[in-house]
Amino acid sequence: MFTGLHEIDWASMTHAYGPATEVPYLLRGLASDDPREREAAADGMYGAVHHQGDVYDSTLACIPFLFELVTDGAVQDRGVIVGLLASIGGMDIGGDDFEGDKTDLPDAEEAEWRANYAMAHAAVRAGADIFLALLTDPDPDVRREVPPVLTAWPDHAARTFAVLRERLPAEPDFEARMAVVEAVSTLALRIPELSGTVGGWLAGLAAAHQDPALRLAALAQVARCAPGALPADIAAAVCALLAAMQPGPDPATEPEASPAAPSGLIGEPGQLGNLRESPAHAGSGAGVLWAGDLLRTLQSALGDRTGDRAAILADQLRSAHRDRRIDAVWMTGGLLRGWRGQYEELVELVGQQLSDPEPRLTAAAASVLEDLDTLAGPAADALARCLDDAPCSSEPGPRALPPWVRQWPDGRPTLGPAPKSLARLGDRRVLPALAWALEQPEPPRDIAHAIGALGEPGTSLVPLLRRRLREAPLDERLYDRCDPLLSAVAALAGYADAAAPAVPEVLRILRNAPAGHREWTLLTAARALGRIGPAALEAVPDLTVLLEDPSHCTAIAAASALWRIEPGTGADAVLPVLQRHIAGPVRSARAAVQAIAELGPAAVSARPRLRGLLTVSDPWLRLDAAVALWRVTGDCTAAVPVLRASWRENAHSRRDVARCAAQMGPAAAGLGPLLARELAAARRHNHAEGGYGGHDIAADLRLLEYCRDALSRLGGPGV
Template identity: 50%
Template sequence: MLTGIEEVDWASLGHAYGPADDVPELLRGLASADPAERETALDGMYGAVHHQGDVYDSTLACIPFLLELVADPAVQDRGCIVELLTSIGGIELDDDDELDELDPDDGEFIPAANYAMAAAAIAAGSDVFLGLVSDPDPEVRLAAPCALASLHPEPARALTLLRERLTVERDTEVRLALVAAVGRIALRHASLRAETVDWLGWLARAAQDPGLRLAALTQRARCAPADIPDDIVPWVTGLLEEIRTSAQGPVAPGTERAATPTLIGQVRELLEEHAAGRPAPWTEELLRTLHAALDDRVDDRIALILAQLRSPDWGQRSDAIWLCGGLIRIWRGRYEEVVRLVGAQLHDPEPRLREAATSFLERLFELGAPAADALAARLAGGPTGVGPGQALGPAQGTGSGSGSAKQAGQAGQTGSRKAGQGGCGGSGPQHGFVGRSGRDGALLALARAGDTRAVPLLARALEEREVRRELLYAMDGLGPSAAMLAPLLRRRLAEVELDERLYDRAAPLLYALAAVRGAQAVPEVLRVLRGAPSNRRDWVREAALRTLAAFGPAAQKAVPDMRGLLTAESATVATAAARALWAAEGDLGEILPALERWLRPGASGADWCSAAQALGEIGPAAASTASALLPGLGARDLWVRVRSAAALWRVSGDTATTLPVLLAAWEENRHARVDVAECLAEMGPAASEAQLVILTELTRRRRHNAREGASGSHDIHLDEKLLTVCRAALARMERGAF
């Protein structure tokens, strides 16, 4: 076992954390008889030797030993090692990273060379995977198909073996992994695609097992997305119903393992919890792959989700919610019925379903309105809870998670049965696990939807020792009814200690006070403004000044402090002071010079933008600063151009100069579109030449800020805001045309 491991000079090799002299112990740990030791060793391999998918010289040195472990039937958990090898050798270089096109002195050369050498080394030993498709261990058989599809140098041979094995394999999830691997080969090798697509189409019709038919249909859609049948929705929903009615009951849990303090152990436990009590948990990954193939066929995808949300199977409904989370984040559509049905899940006895529904609704903001009644009913009759790690109170601190998301994704392929896909399903393990948000999540969703029924519940939450900070940031959409929250917010701000953690504790409260126009809190805001410690002092001052600006003339008592900060060395503080002073007094005498000093050659982009935005808020009264703003229109920094053009329009009404700059920015950076659209809406008929731009945006199905594999909590809200502003701009332009 591990012959020659001592002959390698491991100390001269490296991994993510330095010299690789600990690697022999990790390799021996993979062969241990102790399950906890094996899991700890595997975690170490992903965490150091294959950190975030990287391949080091120590990773290359491990390959022969990993292949040896895989070939030894006495080694347990070999399926996990097969997955590790698949990950190490399965990284495909982008066209821009082809090794023969890279300069050896280029910083990307060594990583690219390591990936190429890893793929070659594993491919050279990949015949070992041929025998694993019939291994007695089902976990090995589950991992082997993807390894063959990804790594074997003879794809036609692998394809034939996988199809033959399907005729004798009896394990459901392994059969699904075989079909997924067939699809992967077809995607990677165009010469085999047409034949494979035909075979998958035949299997989707002829297989006796509805799960196998669904897997074949999914892979066929993945391999030939342009040829997905028009009746895909009734076909899939019929298969799901057949799977549900033919299921024998929840999948029996595997051998229980002792918990290990590792990322892989945590992911394994989450996967096991996710699958617990479900007869066919593997349908989630099949449907995720199908949704990816359907891509912009949004109406079909919504119809599939609606069918799942009406299923008697709570697991199908939970899957639909997670799938819809990805859909609504990327694509615009008619989601009212989806949201209403998700709201109905808040009353289901299954806690995982309630959690999924709450987490989904939290991110919808105004789109969550169809679920408002369900949210209000869910919140009726008890005090609000507190979400883990997201509270604001006397003991509140800041922290960060450990481990990497990429490592978690790799680790998610280990330690449990994986949705029947063996890692080849197309989109990876994305189950969307989150902390249990409970009642505070429902309250957040209700407040973000702008429903005033949230106000008394927020008042109750403010009486608690700790308050989830997102609730404070959600108060700006509740209108005048939220004014009743001001005394409670004022009291909490008065209790905040003026220490090094002042910003983290005070900023959400200051934001909320500004949102509810709680001007009676001027003394408490001044206390924070004057008592800001050195740590993040400018941040604290800016937050306090923004709150005072929202109070307007009611903040007269703070005028001396505002005036004193006009000359602050920080542009954000000085411009925030100018805004607050203008709101309180309306006297431009000292304000305009204080702002113009940041509109000078050599000023940073951020400083220029701060001053330009402040001048834009002042509007025509600041017309004398138009010439100072003009140089910003030609800046290299896009945001300087956008802020300068918007400010110039607002102070001078000069459309001829500013409109071309704004439209160019619209095309250059999609994230500038909300700001540009707001300005176009203000211009009205004067911006009529932008009508086509606005109409084009309104007809797009894809959200302007959509990002594959990443999202922010406000992404949907910002895109919906863009659509609202675009409609307003278009209406004003059209009125001006008649």
């Protein structure tokens, strides 16, 4: 082994961090008898030689030695090496996608990168017979890694399917069987001509195999590659299989180390740890420990079959086993974030978990409900009971009960999930928690959003907000203490002048903005005064001075506030300021354009400037300009094409487009088909695989409201 290893001029080669001089030692480390050395060597290979999937000249030089290692039965942890070879050769993604995304490099460098990827792909592909032989290797870790590699040879797809199908009955290791089933499904996805044959075989496994876990895995893969082959009663079939896979221990004695979040990874986040799946559990009960992973795969594969997905999750949320319910809670969150549907029963069941004595389950349920906005309605009573029993404050952690206020070790406090959820429902039972939070030395930074969402019941907090603003020390921490208070005043200003009595307190902050956060303090205070409107007349002199402030944001906020306070007389004073800032940075230009839109016809002299912005490169500024142009001129001719383009190019702009269409009325009839298609879509408009925001569902619900409103006003053909 390693013949010729030291004859290679490694110093002339590179990896992610420079000369590749240590690569021989990494290769030898992979063959070490010391597990710590093997771990360190594997981390070095993934962290430098194959950093983030890149292929260097040193990576290419390693391939023959990696094949030597993987075929030597005396080497331990060869499964890691199989996975490394597959990644280097692009076998884990298959097809022609093995080339890296290096389009940001100069042409010559990009050509070199592409050549490296192509050579790596060819070199690993040449080892096809080695990988086939490894399907029967004595080491189950090796056998688990091989099936996905075999799916990367599309020209041998029929042979690969036959080999994998033949291997499954003889494979004794549970995880290796799972790998075979998933690989066959992946093969069908890459070679559509095989989908019928593969789907039929997998459906047969799902119907007749003796192992319920394998049957569930087969169902999940049928949903991935051949959904037409799924049984009509898929939800009932899945629930029956999950019931047959019930955990053995009594629920009261379940181990505390069960996963609290939907992750298939183990250990601390790291270079190699992120590449390894949960540990093997041999034996007939192994499938029990895979139930959550299999159900997540199935949930994802079922896609828009939200009724079936909800029925399966409802069944799991009624399970006697807490780990099943914890998994189901997290999966419910994923379903509701990604797909529209009728989820009242599911939400109520999640709410019921809030009363469980297991803090992991309570924390999971509260976290999911926190992001549901008005969809959390069926859990309102459960949330209120949780709020009554919760601590006022605590540091976040995996075993912490949901508090009223979260205290972060290195940051400002935030509201807990139960107060947020109840406030978004407009439920006045949250008022004691909000009042307590406002009394703290530093109010939660997000409390203004909750008070604004609460609506009219929140106006009872105005006296408390005034007192806190009045008593706030005028020091360098003024902004941290008062920004949430000022924003809360602004949020309540629309309720029959409820916030008008707070004008003196807001002016106190405006006039004493500290140097450290002067711009942000002035901005927040000016916005609050503008929201209060004509009742803030005494602020006009102070705001007029700020029109010439060197800060773009401050000057624009002052101009907008002046117009709101004196809408009949302020245009001549504020419009020149706003037009001046249109030429500033994009952020300032957007703020100025949005303020001009508020002026409406009084800003008609800005029409040429607004028209010029309809073709700028920034998509959000183009949209703002189109909206402003319509509000200023009343002419939809130039605005509607921009709105239509924004809708198609930027899904996150659809809420603004739909709101503007509702305001335009029949003149926006050209947008009708887009609005109607959105209402009929099952997928949330802002869903992104692998990430989400806490306000995504709320934004999608508002979009649907605006679409319905706009369509009710449009009429005409195609609507």
